[in-house]
Amino acid sequence: MVSIKSFLNVVAIATIFSGVNAAPKCVKRVVDCPRHHLTPQEIQAIIPAGNHTLTEMVLEYNKIWSNDNLSFDPNYFKNFTGGQHPGLTWIGCSDSRVASDTLSETLPGQIFTHRNIANSVSEDDINSLAVLQYTIEDLKVQDIVISGHTYCGGINAAMDAAEFHGPIAKWIKPIADLYEANRAQIDALSPGYERNYALGKLNVKRVVDIVGNLEMVKKAREGGQPVRIHGWMYHMETGLIEDLKVTNE
Amino acid sequence: MNSRAFSTLQRSSITKLIFQAKPIRIHRGYTASLLNSIRKQQFPPNIKYVHNSPKPVPALSLPEQILKYNKEWAKNKTKADSSYFENMTAVQTPEILWIGCSDSRVCSDVLTGSNFGRVFTLRNVGNSLSTTDTNSLAVIQFAVETLKIKHIVIVGHTFCGAMEAAFKYNSLNGPISDWIKPIADLYNKNKPTIDALPTHKQQNQALSELNVKRNVDIINSLDIIKKTKKSGKELNIHGWIYDIENGSLQDLKVS
Secondary structure (H helix, E strand, O other): OOOHHHHHHHHHHHHHHHOOOOOOOOOOOHHHOOOOOOOHHHHHHHOOOOOOOHHHHHHHHHHHHHHHHHHHOOOOOHHHOOOOOOOEEEEEEOOOOOOHHHHOOOOOOOEEEEEEHHHOOOOOOHHHHHHHHHHHHHOOOOEEEEEEEOOOHHHHHHOOHHHOOOHHHHHHHHHHHHHHHOHHHHHOOOOOHHHHHHHHHHHHHHHHHHHHOOHHHHHHHHOOOOOEEEEEEEEOOOOEEEEOOOOEO | OOHHHOOHHHHHHHHHHHHHOOOOOOOOOOOHHHHHHHHHHHOOOOOOOOOOOOOOOOOOOHHHHHHHHHHHHHHHHHHHOOOHHHHHOOOOOOOEEEEEEOOOOOOHHHHHOOOOOOEEEEEEHHHOOOOOOHHHHHHHHHHHHHOOOOEEEEEEEOOOHHHHHHHOHHHOOOHHHHHHHHHHHHHHHOHHHHHOOOOHHHHHHHHHHHHHHHHHHHHHHOHHHHHHHHOOOOOEEEEEEEEOOOOEEEEOOOO
16 A cells, blocks of 8 residues: 555655746735745744844845845746836835735835825925826826824824924924814824824825825826825724725826 | 517616616606616616626726735735734834835845845935935834944846936936936946946946945944944844846855
């Protein structure tokens, strides 16, 4: 009687010689790919022990990550050298917990990203305006997402604006003004999460309106290029994105 | 009727249709002809129900796709660790400030495995800084003063669109022209060296590396950085380049 062990040996040898090992091209989401991609935790575990500084560990992580992708498809990264064609522009918060590329489960090349304190845009800020101009004129992206989030430090700072000086105070002034304009309504809510969430939503709506009224957006729309501006809130406590349904199109 | 006129598949799909069809309420006053016309609407004669093909689903737009995938991602994360997201709501304690490019191919979170709240991120066109830009200065101030970040990494990359824009600066106008100007000036200052390089990829990469060095110098010259270093707090500035062709980060050693 053939033992299971010898049967499995035969299967293993047959697999090796039949070329079933050939790696499939990985163009799907990591969760959809039939081969196992190393998770961040697994990569962390592989990083060789030693007296690394934090940035050295990040470089080690990246080396293992890129080798993992190349092991599936040697041309995985070469596919990106032809230029970028993202489907969406994300204007979100710099907060380390709002990892936009991870929580949206997108592949590299799908989202053009601008991240700053409290996902703000103003008409005299050439930084964010340059991002939007490149998005609309060069990349011809049709969807722009303004994404706020709960537990936002920038929103908390805006509710306490007197404590801040320097560039931060100047940057959050529009949000502080928004807070003043809606103070009665926001202060009626319980302090902490509720007030942060309410002001965060108002801020997203404010930015959606600003972006919708920009000259470059109006010009693109008049020229027949659709530009849809969505307002979302990322709920850190559940990991879910809420569509605030304030889309400007 | 010959039962073999329909294949098993056809029979099963017809059965499915019959049982899935909306029930017709029989009220008084329904004539046979009315019932027939209702039946025709349920089973329009011009559609061939010959195989079990699913109704075509319209492709999702990217925002709709993201909302859908995000729900699955959140569910999977919670299944693996039920308190994963609750733990995130505590105050953030990242140790690295990443100043990188908005380029969709340079996903800072994925490259660094930073979905643990490790990397505070500033991403803009051409990973550029200037001493007059409130946007990036606010991020740096928040990172250094409030979050007490220990490492600032400025990451340029190959095949950068901002470098291409700097090469053709004279054809730009609007906010992007003002934004790219420092990089265009850097290009003009180093034009002979850059233009002498054999391939366009190398010219783009050379300007990108010079731009990273320029930004490292700008950061080192900021008052807030000088103050922090003088007070003895640990603060390291690094310049890196991400090679899109092989997915690897390299330290340019320009600290």
